[in-house]
Amino acid sequence: MIPAQFDYLAPTSVEEALSALASAGDDVKIMAGGQSLLPVLRMRLNAPDVVIDLGRIDSLRGVRDDGDALVIGALTTHSEMVTNDLVKEHASLLSKAAAEVADNQIRHRGTFGGALAHADPAGDMGAAALALGSEFVIAGSGGTRTVAADDFFVDLFETAIGEDEILTEIRVPKHTGWGAHYEKFVRVAHQWPIIAVAAAVRADGGTISEAKIGLTNMGSTALRARATEAALAGVPATEDGVRAAADQAADGTNPPSDLNGDSGYRKHLATVLTRRAVLTAAGA
Ligand SMILES: Cc1cc2nc3c(=O)[nH]c(=O)nc-3n(C[C@H](O)[C@H](O)[C@H](O)COP(=O)(O)OP(=O)(O)OC[C@H]3O[C@@H](n4cnc5c(N)ncnc54)[C@H](O)[C@@H]3O)c2cc1C
Secondary structure: OOOOOOEEEOOOOHHHHHHHHHHOOOOEEEEOOOOOHHHHHHOOOOOOOEEEEHHHOHHHOOEEEEOOEEEEEOOOEHHHHHHOHHHHHHOHHHHHHHOOOOOHHHHHHOEHHHHHHHOOOOOHHHHHHHHOOOEEEEEEOOEEEEEEHHHHEEEOOEEOOOOOOEEEEEEEEOOOOOEEEEEEEOOOOOOOOOEEEEEEEEEEOOEEEEEEEEEEOOOOOOEEOHHHHHHHOOOEOOHHHHHHHHOOOOOOOOOOOEOOEOHHHHHHHHHHHHHHHHHHHOOO
16 A cells, blocks of 8 residues: 655754654654564555655664674664674674574664664564663753663553653673574564564673573563573573573563464473573583
8 A cells, every 4th residue: 555645854863853753742662673663554554744754864784883782773674783893893783683583674674763762572683672771862852861771661662762862872781702693483484473482691611600591472562571580690501401491581571472482382482482582602
């Protein structure tokens, strides 16, 4: 279908975008890569009066080294997340998750910031960003604020970004030397995950010293598997060593039931995929 008519604005700076957002009225949508927004507009599930395209704001692209953290521009595409050397070295969980997003064409248009702002609990990037304790830099007319990972995802398709605000950067603490793996369970290739597990693991001499686990599509937002993380500290990186901790992966979750599987099936999958993700991340 063809979207309903809208006015199209293409600012070249964040300031210009914020002032366009402030003056555009109530019915306005920001567009990044358009890979989630355009299908919504084409199906006429939303019909904004104004679309503000961020695509010409070059300052929102790219990855820079900022000491203990990487600063990733919101418009950095999934493809860049897969290939960027800084991301691969210091936050490899993000490159591995980005490699699993949809297909090549969508990865070339879709953006890291757009995926996080969209906050689909089945989206692949949320769990990985959450697991690494990312911070979200949000610009508004009153200035810039930073939101911690645990406060960013509020509910289904809802984040801490206000209606008059723009996500500009994601600060990701460096996890240099950590192993990482994103285990995605799909029925056919290039699909949205039925569920997925993002694991970053620090292992010394065959023993896990620290683990960070994010869960995709196990509730209305991306989640951390905190009980599993705590139980993994100090266990051997072996199938038997990891099993009891991984069995707690679904604790406190409330996954959906749909044609791909019911809630109980997803909870079972979470324990199995967590075990696989942790062992692969630990190099076992
Ligand atoms: C066929 C298909 C299959 C897909 N499969 C997968 C998949 O398997 N896994 C997966 O994770 N994703 C998948 N996606 C979605 C894809 O990852 C999108 O790239 C992503 O969800 C949104 O990124 P975007 O840059 O295109 O954002 P857009 O579509 O432009 O925007 C999405 C939403 O975020 C808001 N937004 C965007 N950027 C900002 C910002 N900087 N500040 C504030 N708000 C902002 C927009 O207003 C909009 O509401 C798929 C998409 C398609 C079309």
